[in-house]
Amino acid sequence: MAVSEGLAIGALARRTGLAVSAIRYYEAQGLISPWRNAGGQRRYQRADIRRLSFVMIAQQFGLTLPEIREVLSDLPGNRTPTPKDWKDISIRLRTHLDQRIDTLMRLRDNLDGCIGCGCLSLPKCALYNPDDRAKSHGSGPRYLMGDAPEG
Amino acid sequence: MAVSEGLAIGALARRTGLAVSAIRYYEAQGLISPWRNAGGQRRYQRADIRRLSFVMIAQQFGLTLPEIREVLSDLPGNRTPTPKDWKDISIRLRTHLDQRIDTLMRLRDNLDGCIGCGCLSLPKCALYNPDDRAKSHGSGPRYLMGDAPEG
DNA sequence: GTAGTTTCTAAACCTAACTTTAGGTCAAGG
DNA sequence: CCTTGACCTAAAGTTAGGTTTAGAAACTAC
Numbered sequence: 139m140a141v142s143e144g145l146a147i148g149a150l151a152r153r154t155g156l157a158v159s160a161i162r163y164y165e166a167q168g169l170i171s172p173w174r175n176a177g178g179q180r181r182y183q184r185a186d187i188r189r190l191s192f193v194m195i196a197q198q199f200g201l202t203l204p205e206i207r208e209v210l211s212d213l214p215g216n217r218t219p220t221p222k223d224w225k226d227i228s229i230r231l232r233t234h235l236d237q238r239i240d241t242l243m244r245l246r247d248n249l250d251g252c253i254g255c256g257c258l259s260l261p262k263c264a265l266y267n268p269d270d271r272a273k274s275h276g277s278g279p280r281y282l283m284g285d286a287p288e289g
Numbered sequence: 290m291a292v293s294e295g296l297a298i299g300a301l302a303r304r305t306g307l308a309v310s311a312i313r314y315y316e317a318q319g320l321i322s323p324w325r326n327a328g329g330q331r332r333y334q335r336a337d338i339r340r341l342s343f344v345m346i347a348q349q350f351g352l353t354l355p356e357i358r359e360v361l362s363d364l365p366g367n368r369t370p371t372p373k374d375w376k377d378i379s380i381r382l383r384t385h386l387d388q389r390i391d392t393l394m395r396l397r398d399n400l401d402g403c404i405g406c407g408c409l410s411l412p413k414c415a416l417y418n419p420d421d422r423a424k425s426h427g428s429g430p431r432y433l434m435g436d437a438p439e440g
Numbered sequence: 441g442t443a444g445t446t447t448c449t450a451a452a453c454c455t456a457a458c459t460t461t462a463g464g465t466c467a468a469g470g
Numbered sequence: 471c472c473t474t475g476a477c478c479t480a481a482a483g484t485t486a487g488g489t490t491t492a493g494a495a496a497c498t499a500c
Contacts, residue, residue, distance in 0.1 A: 148476060158477085161457055167457090177466050179477055199398060202456075228404045232397065239393050246386050250378060253379045297497090299446065309447085310489055318487090328496050330447055354487075 144173070146183030154190045161190070167203045169193055169210065185218045192224070199235045209234075295324070295332030305341045312341070318354045320344055320361065336369045343375070350386045360385075 151158045164170050165180075170189060172180040189210070196206045212227050213219045303307045315321050316331075321340055323331040340361070347357045363378050364370045 146476075157459075160457085162478095163458060175466095177477085179466070195400075197457095199393075217381070225404055228400060232400055232404070235393060235397050235400065239390060239397065242350075242386060242390050246390065249346075249350075249379060249386065251382070253376055263400055283362065297446075307491075311487085313448095314488055326496095328447085330496070348487095 144183060144208045150182045150186060152185050168253060169203060196231055199231060200238055203235060268276050295334060298331050301333045301337060307341060319358050347382055350382060351389055352385060364368050
């Protein structure tokens with residue numbers, strides 16, 4: 139059997155460490171596009187191993203699946219991505235990561251200020267600035283505001 | 290009406306910016322414990338404004354509600370927390386934040402190495418080390434592993 | 441004392457990122 | 471041929487962190 143027959147989903151799962159169900163889910167989310175063999179089963183390219191690896195790495199960095207799809211859309215659609223292609227989108231990924239780190243470091247600086255003043259609940263506290271919020275995972279309270287000083 | 294009658298849930302919601310439903314949910318999660326008035330309605334202390342503020346700040350830092358409950362459990366149960374009490378647990382919060390920042394910075398360093406080598410899918414790639422994973426929000430694939438080199 | 445606003449509980453619903461289940465099909469080996 | 475394991479789809483279930491809904495009871499103001 140030639141290489142061109144591709145990988146079955148189970149083989150891809152073993153190569154990436156992902157669950158078969160996760161790979162099908164990623165397909166539903168538009169992150170990967172296998173073709174079908176005569177019997178209707180999914181077949182994948184070897185390059186898809188790398189693609190899914192990228193998905194997993196980007197997830198560690200806190201990107202959502204739609205964000206990852208966005209980043210992946212910069213890969214060439216007409217040919218197998220080269221190392222250079224991967225390098226380019228990895229640099230985009232680094233930008234995301236830098237932003238997350240910056241946000242957390244700014245929060246840390248603010249917290250340090252608040253530890254010093256002991257306020258933790260004043261409107262002027264920088265930690266209450268809604269624009270600073272990390273939006274760590276979509277859900278959570280919708281806005282932040284302080285209370286009046288206790289006196 | 291004396292101050293000792295406490296705040297109604299709607300008042301606390303306005304003071305913190307949280308939804309009434311969120312405050313009730315936090316109670317169900319053990320983050321706050323109001324008493325009830327004669328009619329069965331929840332009544333809160335003024336100190337609870339600060340408590341909820343702390344919850345919101347800790348959420349920005351990426352702590353889960355169980356983790357926040359853990360941190361809050363260090364507050365004295367028998368009296369209203371003092372500024373010193375808040376300062377102490379804020380320092381604990383800072384530790385959490387430091388760890389998150391460290392993890393992300395290590396990931397960034399690894400990514401830089403990978404951008405250089407262009408691998409992105411080799412077992413030896415540091416990004417595939419399961420121990421490094423950020424566990425950014427509970428769900429997601431359970432383990433990571435690489436594929437064999439393509440040759 | 442009654443209208444209007446809050447609050448109450450319980451249960452259902454929501455999103456993200458998956459997994460599990462149910463019932464059926466495909467592929468490989470003997 | 472027949473069995474066994476991998477694969478298929480669709481739908482329901484799961485966790486976190488909440489929101490929404492429904493119907494009832496409690497405050498508040500006039």
